Amino acid sequence: MDTLICKDNLPSSSTSTTTTSDRTLDSSNGSSESFEGPEKLLEIWFEPSPNYIIKDNSSTNIGLRSIERGIWDDMLNIVKCKIINMIENDHVDAYLLSESSMFVYQHKIILKTCGTTTLLAAIPRLLKIASEHCQFHKVWRAFYSRKSFMFPERQSHPHNNWKDEVAYLEQLFDNGSAYTVGRINGDHWFLYLTSPPNDITSEDDSSQLRHRAASSSTDVNMENQCDLDDQTVEVLMTELNPKMMKKFYCENMDNDSGTEGGARVDRETGLKNLYPSAKLDSFLFKPCGYSANGLLEDSYFTIHVTPELSCSYASFETNIPLAHGTISEIIHQLIAIFEPGKFIVTVFKTQGCNVDKKHLVNSLSNVTGYVRKDRILYDFDGYDLVFGNFEKRNK
Numbered sequence: 079m080d081t082l083i084c085k086d087n088l089p090s091s092s093t094s095t096t097t098t099s100d101r102t103l104d105s106s107n108g109s110s111e112s113f114e115g116p117e118k119l120l121e122i123w124f125e126p127s128p129n130y131i132i133k134d135n136s137s138t139n140i141g142l143r144s145i146e147r148g149i150w151d152d153m154l155n156i157v158k159c160k161i162i163n164m165i166e167n168d169h170v171d172a173y174l175l176s177e178s179s180m181f182v183y184q185h186k187i188i189l190k191t192c193g194t195t196t197l198l199a200a201i202p203r204l205l206k207i208a209s210e211h212c213q214f215h216k217v218w219r220a221f222y223s224r225k226s227f228m229f230p231e232r233q234s235h236p237h238n239n240w241k242d243e244v245a246y247l248e249q250l251f252d253n254g255s256a257y258t259v260g261r262i263n264g265d266h267w268f269l270y271l272t273s274p275p276n277d278i279t280s281e282d283d284s285s286q287l288r289h290r291a292a293s294s295s296t297d298v299n300m301e302n303q304c305d306l307d308d309q310t311v312e313v314l315m316t317e318l319n320p321k322m323m324k325k326f327y328c329e330n331m332d333n334d335s336g337t338e339g340g341a342r343v344d345r346e347t348g349l350k351n352l353y354p355s356a357k358l359d360s361f362l363f364k365p366c367g368y369s370a371n372g373l374l375e376d377s378y379f380t381i382h383v384t385p386e387l388s389c390s391y392a393s394f395e396t397n398i399p400l401a402h403g404t405i406s407e408i409i410h411q412l413i414a415i416f417e418p419g420k421f422i423v424t425v426f427k428t429q430g431c432n433v434d435k436k437h438l439v440n441s442l443s444n445v446t447g448y449v450r451k452d453r454i455l456y457d458f459d460g461y462d463l464v465f466g467n468f469e470k471r472n473k
């Protein structure tokens with residue numbers, strides 16, 4: 079059931095002026111102002127898996143997927159971004175946004191926004207929506223992360239510094255821990271994550287959860303940790319090769335933008351070949367800039383590109399299991415397309431099932447033409463994180 083739901087040619091198909099969170103973009107001449115590509119990434123899990131949600135029929139529109147589009151529109155107004163397209167399959171709704179992407183599963187939501195969007199400000203509304211519409215009264219786990227900004231002074235409170243973001247998150251969640259990963263005097267990455275609430279992990283409640291799932295129509299083995307296996311890989315690239323960036327500009331302002339332009343970019347750059355069997359929803363902005371969401375069974379990938387020379391940036395993120403392509407293969411494909419001067423990689427993976435920490439660390443091996451400046455392993459409560467920082471040799 080893969081469907082392209084709407085095809086609004088946002089941000090602008092005529093010479094009108096569109097106000098985004100970042101600036102005013104005049105589609106007739108484009109803007110030369112620098113854009114903050116690096117995204118804020120929020121992931122909130124209300125249950126450990128969709129199997130924990132009580133199902134009354136075979137509909138996939140349960141849990142967060144039952145939320146109507148208008149409710150998400152209102153929530154995204156708080157973030158200061160808009161939905162421009164949506165695709166779906168049996169597992170997830172993938173929204174392409176004016177500033178990045180949103181993925182809605184039955185039991186969790188992933189919201190990634192760039193520019194000067196105010197992502198954290200939407201969390202109270204999101205928690206209210208989940209509680210009122212889905213009876214999700216507690217958060218299972220929450221993750222918030224971002225790379226260091228290029229223009230931190232342009233962000234609004236609390237996004238202008240990590241300390242304020244953490245203080246804001248601490249008011250909303252329990253059991254949180256905050257980290258700065260990597261060099262403070264170089265590219266680094268910030269992470270805030272929460273542990274599951276004690277009362278949900280207690281034996282009483284887990285047997286209650288098992289009972290809830292067992293009483294649903296699904297055949298699940300809640301004890302199997304592999305069922306709860308989860309991983310997210312991100313590759314965040316800067317100082318992209320300007321020659322390669324030409325492909326991320328509209329060739330013809332009248333008919334090369336929107337989804338048609340996105341499909342042209344997919345073909346010409348080779349991005350289409352990253353996961354050839356995935357359903358892809360791509361969008362080329364006017365006069366430049368590209369965003370894409372891809373769906374592969376119950377997994378997603380998302381790519382966003384800011385090609386302007388003064389602030390070039392591209393991001394790749396996926397939760398597709400590594401069997402579909404090793405991290406090293408993905409990195410090589412991406413650097414062939416973007417030729418970044420620098421990039422960081424984060425691999426975030428649940429512990430407990432088929433996890434070999436050494437293998438995880440080694441997955442960030444040497445990359446030809448690049449010097450690895452850092453490789454750091456973190457052992458969190460339930461998750462391992464490997465962070466790698468690479469710079470082009472002889473820049």
Ligand SMILES: C[S@+](CC[C@H](N)C(=O)[O-])C[C@H]1O[C@@H](n2cnc3c(N)ncnc32)[C@H](O)[C@@H]1O
Nearest residue numbers: 089098113115192363366367382383384385393
């Ligand atoms: C939304 S996209 C991708 C952002 C992403 N976080 C990234 O990785 O760069 C941003 C690119 O699209 C361009 N763009 C054009 N119109 C835009 C609009 N209305 N809103 C946001 N970006 C727009 C920006 O100048 C920038 O090059």
